[in-house]
Amino acid sequence: AQKVTQAQTEISVVEKEDVTLDCVYETRDTTYYLFWYKQPPSGELVFLIRRNSFDEQNEISGRYSWNFQKSTSSFNFTITASQVVDSAVYFCALSGLYYGGSQGNLIFGKGTKLSVKP
Amino acid sequence: DGGITQSPKYLFRKEGQNVTLSCEQNLNHDAMYWYRQDPGQGLRLIYYSQIVNDFQKGDIAEGYSVSREKKESFPLTVTSAQKNPTAFYLCASSTDRAGQPQHFGDGTRLSIL
Numbered sequence: 001a002q003k004v005t006q007a008q009t010e011i012s013v014v015e016k017e018d019v020t021l022d023c024v025y026e027t028r029d030t031t032y033y034l035f036w037y038k039q040p041p042s043g044e045l046v047f048l049i050r051r052n053s054f055d056e057q058n059e060i061s062g063r064y065s066w067n068f069q070k071s072t073s074s075f076n077f078t079i080t081a082s083q084v085v086d087s088a089v090y091f092c093a094l095s096g097l098y099y100g101g102s103q104g105n106l107i108f109g110k111g112t113k114l115s116v117k118p
Numbered sequence: 119d120g121g122i123t124q125s126p127k128y129l130f131r132k133e134g135q136n137v138t139l140s141c142e143q144n145l146n147h148d149a150m151y152w153y154r155q156d157p158g159q160g161l162r163l164i165y166y167s168q169i170v171n172d173f174q175k176g177d178i179a180e181g182y183s184v185s186r187e188k189k190e191s192f193p194l195t196v197t198s199a200q201k202n203p204t205a206f207y208l209c210a211s212s213t214d215r216a217g218q219p220q221h222f223g224d225g226t227r228l229s230i231l
Contacts, residue, residue, distance in 0.1 A: 009158070031216070033216065033217040035219060037222075042224065043206065043208075043224055043225040043227075044208075044222050044223065044224045044225060045208065045210075045222040046222075047219040047220075047221065050217060050219055052217055091160065091161070095216065095217065096216075104149045104151075104166075104168075104212040104213070104214040104215065104216075104218060104220065105151075105163070105166065106220060108160045108161040109160060110158060110159060110160035111160050
């Protein structure tokens with residue numbers, strides 16, 4: 001079975017703190033993809049990053065960084081020096097080649113609501 | 119600008135009424151998806167379509183129907199059989215190749231009168 005777990009339901013930090021959002025996944029596929037999306041209060045989901053199962057290099061984009069570890073089936077997301085504009089719900093998602101009859105289908109975690117206070 | 123347009127932004131349904139949510143995309147994507155979002159539940163797949171005139175049920179299709187007569191359009195009808203329709207509905211599209219991200223609309227919030 002395929003599954004994504006985001007154990008942190010809500011996190012609250014003060015501006016400029018670093019924060020890490022956890023994502024643990026389960027899959028039987030050897031080839032799969034992991035995603036992070038941001039959902040601001042306005043509602044739309046914004047794509048942040050994609051990582052394939054063969055690329056374990058960490059990625060940094062400005063204040064955002066992602067740590068992918070196959071050994072622990074985790075794909076964690078860190079925001080450095082958080083800002084109020086980072087307040088949103090963040091979703092981790094998984095897709096495999098053979099899930100659900102469509103290569104494009106995603107399985108989402110339940111999301112982590114991040115509140116950054118000034 | 120390329121993107122996905124959902125309308126209306128807010129919708130109210132009376133008891134026993136069917137309502138239709140619109141989703142249009144100009145990204146030339148083959149695949150389109152409908153999700154339902156409830157507080158604390160994440161996104162749950164209602165229906166998806168990989169090609170015109172074909173669609174498949176997702177995890178929670180009961181009480182919903184869709185059509186895909188044009189590549190650009192994938193409307194969702196919430197029927198009177200859906201007893202708890204109050205939720206936030208998101209439409210997405212993708213190229214339907216492995217590993218390609220889905221792109222989302224702004225959503226429609228449906229409430230019961």
